[in-house]
Amino acid sequence: MRTYYLKRLSMGALLIFSVSILVFSMMHMMPGDPIDLMVDRRVSQDRRDALRKEYGLDRPLITQYVDWAGKILLHGDFGIAIRTKQPVNDQLSRRIPISLKLCGLMFLFELIIAVPLGLICAYKKDSWIDRIITNISLVMTAVPNFWLCVILIIIFSVKLKWLPISGYEQARNWVLPVASGVLGGVSGTIRLTRSETIDAMRQKYVVTAYAKGLPHRAVVVGHVLRNALILITVLMCMSIPWLISGAVITERMFGIPGMGHLLINSIVMQDYSVVQACVLIITTLTVAFNILGDILIGLLDPRIRIAQTEGAQ
Amino acid sequence: MESTAREELLRLDKLSVDYPVRGGWLSAVSELSLTLFKGEIYALVGESGCGKSTVAYAVTRLLPGSERVDGGIYFEGDDLTKLSASKMEKVRGRRIGMIFQNPLDSLNPVYTAGRQISEAIALDGVSRLDARDRAVRLLRDVRMPDAEKRSRSFPHELSGGMRQRVMIAMMLSREPDLLIADEPTTALDVSIEAQILSILLDQKESRGASVLLITHNFGVVAETADRIGVMYAGELVEEGGAEDVFDRPAHPYTRLLMRALPRSSKKAGRLETIEGAVPRFTDRPRGCRFRNRCPGAMDVCAVLAPEYKTVNDGHRYRCHLERTGEA
Numbered sequence: 160m161r162t163y164y165l166k167r168l169s170m171g172a173l174l175i176f177s178v179s180i181l182v183f184s185m186m187h188m189m190p191g192d193p194i195d196l197m198v199d200r201r202v203s204q205d206r207r208d209a210l211r212k213e214y215g216l217d218r219p220l221i222t223q224y225v226d227w228a229g230k231i232l233l234h235g236d237f238g239i240a241i242r243t244k245q246p247v248n249d250q251l252s253r254r255i256p257i258s259l260k261l262c263g264l265m266f267l268f269e270l271i272i273a274v275p276l277g278l279i280c281a282y283k284k285d286s287w288i289d290r291i292i293t294n295i296s297l298v299m300t301a302v303p304n305f306w307l308c309v310i311l312i313i314i315f316s317v318k319l320k321w322l323p324i325s326g327y328e329q330a331r332n333w334v335l336p337v338a339s340g341v342l343g344g345v346s347g348t349i350r351l352t353r354s355e356t357i358d359a360m361r362q363k364y365v366v367t368a369y370a371k372g373l374p375h376r377a378v379v380v381g382h383v384l385r386n387a388l389i390l391i392t393v394l395m396c397m398s399i400p401w402l403i404s405g406a407v408i409t410e411r412m413f414g415i416p417g418m419g420h421l422l423i424n425s426i427v428m429q430d431y432s433v434v435q436a437c438v439l440i441i442t443t444l445t446v447a448f449n450i451l452g453d454i455l456i457g458l459l460d461p462r463i464r465i466a467q468t469e470g471a472q
Numbered sequence: 473m474e475s476t477a478r479e480e481l482l483r484l485d486k487l488s489v490d491y492p493v494r495g496g497w498l499s500a501v502s503e504l505s506l507t508l509f510k511g512e513i514y515a516l517v518g519e520s521g522c523g524k525s526t527v528a529y530a531v532t533r534l535l536p537g538s539e540r541v542d543g544g545i546y547f548e549g550d551d552l553t554k555l556s557a558s559k560m561e562k563v564r565g566r567r568i569g570m571i572f573q574n575p576l577d578s579l580n581p582v583y584t585a586g587r588q589i590s591e592a593i594a595l596d597g598v599s600r601l602d603a604r605d606r607a608v609r610l611l612r613d614v615r616m617p618d619a620e621k622r623s624r625s626f627p628h629e630l631s632g633g634m635r636q637r638v639m640i641a642m643m644l645s646r647e648p649d650l651l652i653a654d655e656p657t658t659a660l661d662v663s664i665e666a667q668i669l670s671i672l673l674d675q676k677e678s679r680g681a682s683v684l685l686i687t688h689n690f691g692v693v694a695e696t697a698d699r700i701g702v703m704y705a706g707e708l709v710e711e712g713g714a715e716d717v718f719d720r721p722a723h724p725y726t727r728l729l730m731r732a733l734p735r736s737s738k739k740a741g742r743l744e745t746i747e748g749a750v751p752r753f754t755d756r757p758r759g760c761r762f763r764n765r766c767p768g769a770m771d772v773c774a775v776l777a778p779e780y781k782t783v784n785d786g787h788r789y790r791c792h793l794e795r796t797g798e799a
Binding site for chain 2: 459
């Protein structure tokens with residue numbers, strides 16, 4: 160078991176390392192000189208060289224990388240933004256809590272809406288309520304998120320004037336962004352919950368549970384849900400990185416100054432140290448939640464636990 | 473003779489089960505009547521698809537829910553078909569235990585063997601801790617090697633025979649008066665089969681439990697059953713004491729089945745087979761259901777369903793042919 164997780168962790172670290180190299184070299188291979196971005200064209204070549212030296216851009220790429228990565232690893236310092244000339248960390252620390260709030264709310268609402276609806280569909284399989292929910296969720300899957308954002312804004316902000324178009328100070332500001340994320344995200348979870356529960360209900364051990372005299376409720380909770388929730392929990396956990404990357408667009412559409420907003424602005428402005436920081440953080444989160452999913456499935460399903468132990472030997 | 477003196481435990485009265493299929497109803501069990509007495513092992517025998525498992529699921533009311541059930545299932549005075557769902561919950565496990573065919577699929581993969589057994593015991597108000605101890609004792613009773621340790625194993629860590637022992641321990645745990653064993657030894661090797669059967673026999677002898685043993689294996693029947701019911705295409709075609717049915721089979725189907733048994737005493741040669749498969753009926757047909765495979769089929773078999781004929785007390789068969797004693 161321990162060997163398995165160690166292996167899994169080192170694989171994750173390796174992945175983050177590779178992405179960091181990719182991100183780092185990609186930004187350096189992009190056309191355009193960062194110095195051009197910092198100063199006016201009329202600034203003399205001497206001043207440019209001085210700046211280049213000051214930011215360490217004259218050194219070989221490998222040295223620059225080691226310096227950059229070392230600072231992140233040792234001090235959590237992502238360097239100075241080329242454009243704004245502010246520490247990247249300052250920008251991130253202002254924006255990450257906002258993104259966390261958005262993603263957290265989306266995840267929470269997705270969970271409390273999708274799982275019960277999926278269970279209702281499974282237990283009322285083929286009834287009218289099941290058909291309505293599954294068909295709506297199918298339509299929602301096909302709707303692109305940015306389009307949904309626009310539609311929500313047009314209906315609720317422009318036409319009905321119920322909710323603000325953008326902003327993040329008040330609770331009412333959060334309704335539309337969270338709703339757009341949840342509407343896009345729930346359909347997958349509803350259908351997963353439905354199919355997993357139906358699958359669990361068909362298992363023979365459920366018949367056994369009834370046969371030994373367990374009351375209906377105990378069978379549903381202890382046997383059907385206990386097994387159905389294995390995959391639901393794990394896939395929900397692994398979907399969090401998707402949620403975060405989806406939030407990039409939501410933040411942009413609703414003018415929420417989160418990390419996604421920062422990322423898009425920085426790409427447009429070629430503020431590459433910020434882009435590097437954002438991409439690296441998202442990568443790390445993705446890897447972390449995948450490993451967490453692996454650990455969770457091992458805890459929830461003893462069959463996987465065995466497979467993991469044997470796989471590590 | 474002895475059957476009249478015995479006390480009735482379970483009586484099926486013209487039990488019919490139909491499953492919905494495209495364009496009608498598939499008749500899985502048709503007007504099946506039989507009586508099971510206290511303290512006996514009754515073997516219900518037949519080919520795959522003859523409806524014998526459906527009988528087991530109908531008695532415990534564990535059928536999928538889309539089926540149509542007619543007739544009565546009387547168990548210790550209650551008509552099980554008319555009990556409320558919550559009353560039926562109290563019958564299952566406590567008064568009727570059911571041992572299933574495939575013990576890997578039939579055990580929950582996420583719980584340990586001990587937990588699954590103690591879960592049943594705890595239903596009778598026993599504390600979790602006592603239930604755990606009793607689960608281990610039960611595992612020992614069903615001759616589980618290393619019972620203490622195995623009670624902490626998950627189903628996938630156990631062999632097929634061990635899993636069946638867990639299943640049996642689970643279903644014996646609440647000491648039901650009736651055990652229904654649906655092909656309990658299928659997919660197990662012969663030595664384990666013998667052990668499993670001796671556990672069932674022991675239940676009968678030590679505490680007078682009755683067993684409805686559902687099997688397609690005549691070898692299993694010969695070793696354990698007091699009485700035998702032979703099913704064909706949803707109907708009971710012959711019923712009688714184990715020796716009567718074995719030694720003096722009356723129905724042509726039973727005779728063919730007996731001839732198809734591998735016997736060590738006979739000279740080596742090809743095993744006899746019965747041509748064709750059990751037909752499926754989407755309506756209740758007139759006439760005899762066996763006639764298309766019957767060597768002695770007559771014109772009357774196509775139009776008139778045969779009545780039961782009695783050979784001797786308790787031995788009856790359902791055929792137009794008179795028994796000649798010649799197979």
